[in-house]
């Protein structure tokens with residue numbers, strides 16, 4: 001039997017598991033994904049025999065005290081991304097996913113395993129997964145708020161209490177052009193445009209420069225309206241929009257990929273750092289905001305509460 005099982009190995013789950021492990025509590029992370037990091041992700045792909053990468057989820061950590069503290073824990077896997085306007089952001093190197101990987105070093109993580117159900121049984125929790133069953137005395141769930149219901153059931157108190165949280169989709173285009181294609185800017189943000197965020201991915205430190213790579217995010221309304229549309233049509237439309245923004249012809253395009261984040265960005269958070277029901281906790285970025293730092297804070301606060309519940313003398317330090 002596991003002492004604590006944390007479902008979700010994104011930044012929130014990692015923060016929680018690190019603090020519990022540091023306090024000597026046995027903890028196991030379970031994630032359905034192929035890699036660690038959740039929405040802080042990096043896609044690798046081969047184009048003309050060269051491997052290129054795209055940060056198709058979180059783009060960076062905005063400079064702040066909290067971000068600097070997270071970066072210090074992931075030393076060796078972060079660097080500064082200079083935007084050419086005198087400002088910089090913190091990024092994972094060689095890709096954003098390197099940071100959660102470094103932060104999860106030494107943790108017990110089971111990947112490729114989807115949790116299908118968590119239910120209380122005889123003072124414990126039974127955790128059903130697509131790879132079998134396990135049990136734990138304490139369970140922390142850090143999946144996006146709308147994904148709590150399939151695990152706990154629609155009528156569960158935590159699902160009810162998370163029901164006011166709004167998370168919005170984000171369709172994300174990954175595009176590669178020939179190296180010498182003119183690049184008019186490094187990043188561009190325009191909340192009123194259909195492509196609200198465009199960034200030249202290969203200007204981040206440590207990325208392959210074999211191609212000119214771009215990431216473009218569609219605005220939440222357009223993403224919601226097109227989430228179930230034919231993916232190749234959506235991709236083609238986004239490529240055309242990107243080419244027009246960059247002032248290049250689509251003949252320069254060497255590769256295009258589309259990522260659908262159904263629960264990508266927090267629109268309305270819970271405004272408290274976690275939910276609790278007995279020995280069951282739920283958290284993630286959706287508790288406090290839309291950023292990596294919000295996910296981290298939620299995970300740290302859950303760990304402190306778990307330790308408090310366990311009566312650990314380390315609870316104050318978590």
Ligand SMILES: Cc1cc2nc3c(=O)[nH]c(=O)nc-3n(C[C@H](O)[C@H](O)[C@H](O)COP(=O)(O)OP(=O)(O)OC[C@H]3O[C@@H](n4cnc5c(N)ncnc54)[C@H](O)[C@@H]3O)c2cc1C
Pocket residue numbers: 007008009010011012013030031032033037038039040056057058059060061062113114115116142143144147151170172217261263264265283284285286290291292293295
């Ligand atoms: C396109 C995009 C751009 C963004 N840009 C930025 C940015 O520039 N800066 C910034 O600070 N933030 C950004 N964010 C937000 C940031 O990525 C998130 O705030 C943060 O990564 C959330 O971490 P989390 O641990 O709360 O959730 P997640 O990272 O979503 O982790 C949850 C984990 O739970 C797993 N999971 C879900 N269901 C199950 C199940 N049934 N069984 C097992 N595992 C399960 C998932 O696989 C996932 O790994 C962006 C997000 C997106 C989508």
